Amino acid sequence: MPSDLPDYAENLLQRLLANRRNLFVDPSDRLSTGSPGPQHLAETVAFAPDQGNIWLFGRRYMLMQGAAFGEIRRDLIREVGLEKARGIYTSTGWHAGARLAEQVSRQWPEGDHGSLFSAGPRLNMLEGMVNVEPIRFEMNSSTGHFYAEMFWHNSLEAQEHLAHHGQGSECVCWMQTGFASGYASALLGRMVVFRETQCRATGHAACRIIGKPAEQWADLDSDTSDPERDAFFSHLFHGMSEPEYPLATQDSDTPAMLGAAPAFLRSQRMLHRVAPTQATVLLTGESGVGKELFAQYLHRHSSRNKRPLVSLNCASLPESLVEAELFGVERGAFTGADRSRPGRFERADGGTLFLDEIVSLSLDAQGKILRALQEGEIERVGGDKPIRVDVRLVAAANVQLRDEVRAGRFREDLFYRLNVYPIRIPSLRERREDIPLLMNHFLQRYCQRHQRDIPGFSSRLINTLLTHDFPGNIRELQNLVERGVISCDDGQPMDLQHITLNGELFDEDAPLGLTAEGKLGITAAPMAIAGASDGAAAALPHPAIERLTAFLNGSDERLRTSLGEVEGLVIDQALKRTGGNVTAAAHLIGLSRAQINYRLKGK
Incomplete structure (x- = not known):
């Protein structure tokens, strides 16, 4: 390596060497x-x-x-x-x-x-x-x-x-x-x-x-x-030269897969690896995590991308129509079948078939899907001759299929056929650092769609959503942001009241932890300590409570209770009220989950 460095670096090192201690x-x-x-x-x-x-x-x-x-x-x-x-x-x-x-x-x-x-x-x-x-x-x-x-x-x-x-x-x-x-x-x-x-x-x-x-x-x-x-x-x-990979670009017509959280990146890395192959893929995860988006990405980056991607939500069909939808119908097969039509397997020939919520299918339908995968052929309802099909199957489930197999609700042989390359997509709770990124993405999308000008989000809204449990995952976040875009005035930052309509989130058990006034529930625990009538103070038998109550009521006596001690009591009581649920306790007393965890570690 060269003996000389940039002038500033060399001069600084020389000055430090001149006065050097044993470091x-x-x-x-x-x-x-x-x-x-x-x-x-x-x-x-x-x-x-x-x-x-x-x-x-x-x-x-x-x-x-x-x-x-x-x-x-x-x-x-x-x-x-x-x-x-x-x-x-x-x-x-x-x-x-x-x-x-x-x-x-x-x-x-x-x-x-x-x-x-x-x-x-x-x-x-x-x-x-x-x-x-x-x-x-x-x-x-x-x-x-x-x-x-x-x-x-x-x-x-x-x-x-x-x-x-x-x-x-x-x-x-x-x-x-x-x-x-x-x-x-x-x-x-x-x-x-x-x-x-x-x-x-x-x-x-x-x-x-x-x-x-x-x-x-x-x-x-x-x-x-x-x-x-x-x-x-x-x-x-x-110690490297120009990297060989191109910088990623986002086609405006292509759904975005956004995220930098480790759990999400692990799933995305598995998707990148399997996409170019012909392997059957099983996507698992809670409702709303983006399983269909993963299936779309997989198809776009496969050798079958010139052929169709055909999707079917199995839970949306009555049992009597499942077979007809999957395998097609011949004319006259049943009353009302006035023409022959192909099913999803035929329409996906040469491409990809995505079956969402596959666990909702009956055991009989599961058996026919297994045969189609093993034999590479199907028969239409009312038909008498096999039809060859070449499809890559991507299945999705919001429950653990192994548990369904043990319970006798899912065929074991089909499970092993589907479980060639399983990818678990994390919930939004497991990737909270991606929430601001997704919020901004949805804000831009819906401002453009609805022709609105919303500059951003209030800090109160951001902090609330960062600690929200999101049972509906990304779909829930997406809907909340679209609702806020519609409710918010142009030029006004989106705030809590813009995503809470018709009082649906104002009750005490609301997912966002709001009070009847639409504010964060930050006063419940302090009121209890100060002697509120709900009896919460009695649930905290501690001398600090009596001293704090007297102090708040105007006593001139020295408090003799540290704020840290009071804070610990508030957190303990909030955890008792919520059965140990840290997120719910955080909502109750107006802190974030991270702030609660930090204080618990320090106890």
């Missing part, structure tokens, strides 16, 4: 919890809204929406190409990390060495970029050894890349990788290179990075890149 710690040490700790770092942030300033370590910072970051990144990739954009973002991250390391060292000149290093990941978290989980951390002063390995959860870079370009084969957390490398290099006074080995954008549940001295990366020995060019950073911290 190495024993390999047995984990990332330290000493000084500076998370609280120290949080105290370096100052907001001055009347001046339009945000400060970190006395230097001006800015807030930016994650979606805006994603738009800028998308446009840059479009204009300069992916490799050039990768270099720009990595270089930007490197300089940001190096400057921050210098500020941390100056702020805590006698700081715990391990904590000085761990301040880098913590500040990255404070900025809202990623959630860091250390895996392995080794530093040794006698050998000069350095090795760091960690998981990045909930990466903003990966999330925005997936939203605009879809899943690919290369890691995409360019700025964060540069940040980690710049921070460690500046802090340790030697060139440290971090690289991603796994990424959410390639379908993994979390991103994984490894950092070690630059000379220990084998592919850097003969590097001749110009250190003044962004390509230098692209090669140094990623």
Whole structure:
């Protein structure tokens, strides 16, 4: 690799080397919890809204929406190409990390060495970029050894890349990788290179990075890149050339498969793998998760895409018509059959047949489907000669077929015929991080369809939907957003009252946890503690309740009860009322599920 670095990097490393302390710690040490700790770092942030300033370590910072970051990144990739954009973002991250390391060292000149290093990941978290989980951390002063390995959860870079370009084969957390490398290099006074080995954008549940001295990366020995060019950073911290996969584009006439949650990406990755084959596919998942959308994608990306995709919801047909719909009818087969017509198998010949809610079929109909699949031929109702058909079957069920087999409601032989390649599609509760993405997608769709101008959503609505159980999954979210588009005035952000019509969600057990006034149910538990007449206070026999009640009623006596203690009692009571259901308890007291879980972990 070149001995010279960009001027700023070289000068900064030289300054740090001149004043270098022994920054190495024993390999047995984990990332330290000493000084500076998370609280120290949080105290370096100052907001001055009347001046339009945000400060970190006395230097001006800015807030930016994650979606805006994603738009800028998308446009840059479009204009300069992916490799050039990768270099720009990595270089930007490197300089940001190096400057921050210098500020941390100056702020805590006698700081715990391990904590000085761990301040880098913590500040990255404070900025809202990623959630860091250390895996392995080794530093040794006698050998000069350095090795760091960690998981990045909930990466903003990966999330925005997936939203605009879809899943690919290369890691995409360019700025964060540069940040980690710049921070460690500046802090340790030697060139440290971090690289991603796994990424959410390639379908993994979390991103994984490894950092070690630059000379220990084998592919850097003969590097001749110009250190003044962004390509230098692209090669140094990623060790890759232009990826071979094209950036994903979305046809406006094609239903979108949106999502960046790990559970969804796993299902999508399985779909990508099986689509080009001829295998029978079984889609499972709750109602409304998008099984038909998966079937459509599978057909479009198969070798049968020039032939028809024929769909049938088996639950929508009466038993007497199932056979006729599946296999067709010959003229005169029964009263009213005045002409011959093909069934779904014939119409799907050469293409794909999608049978939704297949579990609703009778055992007799199941047997005839099994024969059609095994023999490759069917007979119309009233017919006497077989008809050859070539179909790829995609079946869907919203229950576990194994359980139906055990209960005697589904044929075991048909189950094994269908269960060649099962794909489980996650519920919306399992992919909550996708809710804002889907909300915006549906908002754009329905604003265009109904010719409305709705600028977005209120924070109250977003927070409510993020903690909603969504028993109807994506279909429910889609309907709520369309309802809101119709109800909301042009130019007005969509709020709770726009999705709650005719009082249907105003009762106490409403899915969105609303009160009769259409507000979040945040007052029930505090009222009970203050001595409300519903007897809730009696259900919490604790001295803190009596002291708090007296205090709220005007007593001048010192409270002698911490807010944390009261908060814990409120959460405990809410969980008792809801039978341990964390989401319902969160709705009851006006917190999010994540806030409840955070407080429970701290108890």
